[in-house]
Amino acid sequence: MLNKINLLLVGVGGQGTILASKILAEVALLSGLDVKMSEIHGMAQRGGSVVTHVKMGDEIYSPLVEEGEADIILSFEQLEALRWLSFLKPDGEIITGTQVIEPVPVIMGKAVYPSGIVETIQGRVQKLISLDALAVATECGNAKASNVVLMGVLARRLGFAKEIWLKALENKVPTKFLEINKKAFTQGYELV
Amino acid sequence: MKVLLTGNEAIARGAYEAGVGVAAGYPGTPSTEILESIVQYPKIYSQWSPNEKVAFEVGVGASIAGSRTLVTMKHVGVNVAADPLLTFSYTGVNGGFVLVSADDPGMHSSQNEQDNRRYGRLAKIPVLEPADSREAKEFVKKAFEISEAFDTPVMLRITTRIAHSQGMVELAEPVPVVKKEYTKNAQKYVMIPAYGRIRHTVVEERTEKLVQYAGETELNVTEIKDRKFGIITSGICYQYVKEAFPQASILKLGMTYPLSQKLVKDFASQVDRVFVVEELEPFLEEAVVTMGLKVDGKRLFSLIGELSAKMVREKINRELGLASFPDEERTREGLPSIPARPPVLCPGCPHRAVFYVLKKLKMVVTGDIGCYTLGALPPLEAMDTTICMGASIGTALGMEKSNPELAKRIVAVIGDSTFFHSGITGLVDMLYNKGKGTVLILDNSTTAMTGHQQHPATGKTLKNEPTAAVNIAGLVKGLGVKRVVEVDPFDLAHLEAIIKEETAAEEVSVIIAKRPCALLEKAASGYMVIDEAKCINCKQCMALGCPAIALRDGRVTINPEICNGCNLCTQVCKVGAIRRAGEDVE
Known part of the structure; x- marks a missing residue:
């Protein structure tokens, strides 16, 4: 494992981006690493673009991942993966759900949702995983757990023990959603 | 732990x-x-x-x-x-x-x-x-x-x-x-x-x-390493400096007022030159310059917005004539244009109805601070001013006094929490100084923008304990406002009639548009659907700026996943093409 990992989690308000970041930060904490997580909210419930920065390693100073610094971008929505592409390191990796949430300018017919986003990203990065996390989560019994499916995929890339992830889920997810989230996580973990 | x-x-x-x-x-x-x-x-x-x-x-x-x-x-x-x-x-x-x-x-x-x-x-x-x-x-x-x-x-x-x-x-x-x-x-x-x-x-x-x-407190820390230059900084900027220059000498100020001249001069004397890294105002820089020291701060760093580790690295490296090693950036060249994702009023938001009507009636709207400030953005665009908490009412009065021509068209729009914050004194002024304005209090029973906090009219304290709830209509009447009317903003025709009537009146009016925030309480069960046979695709419903109403292949559609069932679109549809799902077609 690298001695410092920079991650960017991106999505749309309501997709669970912030919860996913908290789980990730908890994993770092449980693993004895220094960790910082930064978010901008306030507009998060109102359909805006949401980005959180998670940095872990021996000692972390700035809580922000800047352009060209992300080892991994975990995206819960296609367009958001594209929007934050310039934050990826040249040899960085993108994991994205293929869900589409149209922004208001698109809905109003004032802008166009780009087509072929996954292919565009594919042509520019060395490592890309894209999957229909929404479908996987729906199969598990709750579409809202698609963020955790993608966390499962991420977990495989990061190399912490699976038990630590499950423990982090227990610490951060409300009890009544825990079982379904564990199922969704495992699905993602086994998937790729 | x-x-x-x-x-x-x-x-x-x-x-x-x-x-x-x-x-x-x-x-x-x-x-x-x-x-x-x-x-x-x-x-x-x-x-x-x-x-x-x-x-x-x-x-x-x-x-x-x-x-x-x-x-x-x-x-x-x-x-x-x-x-x-x-x-x-x-x-x-x-x-x-x-x-x-x-x-x-x-x-x-x-x-x-x-x-x-x-x-x-x-x-x-x-x-x-x-x-x-x-x-x-x-x-x-x-x-x-x-x-x-x-x-x-x-x-x-x-x-x-x-x-x-x-x-x-x-x-x-x-x-x-x-x-x-x-x-x-x-x-x-x-x-x-x-x-x-x-x-x-x-x-x-x-x-x-x-x-x-x-000069003595451990809140201020002097880190002497490389003596070619030193950086005076505080707060989050310290993290940016450490990230950019792990080997730099740093005077990290935990206490940024007042400063100790001795501490700062001691630090400066140990390095060849001094930079001050701070966001916004040259607060530390001015204090240090007053001590007679020569430093570089705002000559390099902007007065506007946030700084970052990358900015600190690049500006100081350039200044020192050192090679800058910018990370290889992934070029944006050749990428398709990426539509912005601005925040919007939620599906089922009661504010939407008010701004739709105010726009339709071409009112001059003095606005205030809250979710409803989003009514300033397209397609509603029904706000003329927003300055600070509570400013809507005083501003409306001033506009009326300055430009009587506008008087019949001015509406002050203010949220319930904001009204308690600092709207009441504005209303008193309007009444006292013979204003004729109309004040629209958007009462969604919460402080929504900051994440649904209680306020004096919700009947709950910060600790969620039950308490007295101030009655907004009663309060306004008690001040002496004679024309006070409560409306349900989801009854568009009634809302429009009331706004017309009250703006025409020759005295102060207060309209209280009462509906809980859509995130607290769903307006109605189910969702709306469009009858394709009746829809003439005039896009009138899209003027509401509802995220649930979208164009698909040139046709207007309603997204059942996010539709709140508030029924506003049914009311603006001129051909009766929108109905609640499951309800019989007339």
Whole structure:
């Protein structure tokens, strides 16, 4: 494992981006690493673009991942993966759900949702995983757990023990959603 | 035990560990979660006040009566509380008093980006700036010690990146705090001129002692490494500097007002040249320059917005003539244009109806601060001014007095929480000075924008305990407003008729548009569907700016996943093509 990992989690308000970041930060904490997580909210419930920065390693100073610094971008929505592409390191990796949430300018017919986003990203990065996390989560019994499916995929890339992830889920997810989230996580973990 | 806390949670924890007895504030991003988090410590009495001035004054009383007291607000809130702040500096404290000012460089969720360290200097009180969550907790405890040792209120100044970033914090047990005894002391606490003059002298002597303290305190840390250059910095900028130049010599100021000339000069004498890295105002730079030192600060760094590690690295490297090693950036060239994702009024938001009608009637709308400020954006675009909390009503009166031609078209729009914050005095002015304006109070039963906090009309306290609920219509009538009418904004025709009627009236009118926030309460069951056979695709429904109504292949559609069933689109449809799913076609 690298001695410092920079991650960017991106999505749309309501997709669970912030919860996913908290789980990730908890994993770092449980693993004895220094960790910082930064978010901008306030507009998060109102359909805006949401980005959180998670940095872990021996000692972390700035809580922000800047352009060209992300080892991994975990995206819960296609367009958001594209929007934050310039934050990826040249040899960085993108994991994205293929869900589409149209922004208001698109809905109003004032802008166009780009087509072929996954292919565009594919042509520019060395490592890309894209999957229909929404479908996987729906199969598990709750579409809202698609963020955790993608966390499962991420977990495989990061190399912490699976038990630590499950423990982090227990610490951060409300009890009544825990079982379904564990199922969704495992699905993602086994998937790729 | 080590846990992950945001800066705001860490401040709440610090208050607990410092033995705080009373905490008060008004919600405002990025400060809101401090009080929300303090609720978990039942030993602390905590409350939302109607505005920051009252919160500050509650704090003043709590301190004088003997408790350690924490008062929280966003940067612009300190403007509202500035009056008690500047004189409380004279009286000093009994129980320690800490004011948290949460500034918002970059204006992530604010109307300006003022630098409140200047308030510290103006009020002549110490300013502490933590650089992460760990320090946020420790500095709160330190701030209380300073407050009591020097008999002064203390400002803990944070910024959005401190407030909303999580970091590791080591928890400790609360320190044993003996509540101070209250003894009457009019010369100290009654600020008539005769006593005020005495206290002003005390304040100036206090500042001299604080300067002495600034040279000794462990809050300020000198790190001498590479001597080619040194950086004076504070708060989040310290992290950017460490990230950019791990080997640099740094004077990290935890206490940024007042400064110790000796400390700063000692640091400067150990390095070849000095940079000052700070966001917003040249607050430290001016102080250092006044000491006669030559430094580089705002010549290199912007007065506007946030800084970053990359900015610090590039600006200083360029200045030193060192090779800059920018990370290889992934070029944006050749990427398709990426549509923005602006925040919008939610599906089912009761504000939408009001702005739809105001736009239709071509009203001049003086706006205010809240979710409803989003009514200024396309396609509704129904707002002419927004300045600060409570400004809508006074602004409307001023427009009417200045330009009587506009009088019949002016509507002041203000939320329920904002009305309590500082709208009431504006309405009193309108009434007193023979205004003829119309005030629309958007009563969604919550403080929505900051995440649904209670306020004086919700019937619940910060701790969610039941309490008296102020009746807005009763209050307005009590002031003497004769024309007071409550409407359901989801009845569009009625709302429109009322707005026409009240703006035409020759006296002050108050319309209370009452509907709970759509995120608290779903307007109705089910969702709306479009009858393709009837729809003429005129797109009138799209003028509502509802995220649930979208164009698909040139045709208007309703997304059942996010439709709230509020029924507004049915009411604007001229051909009766929209109905509730499952209901019979007429």
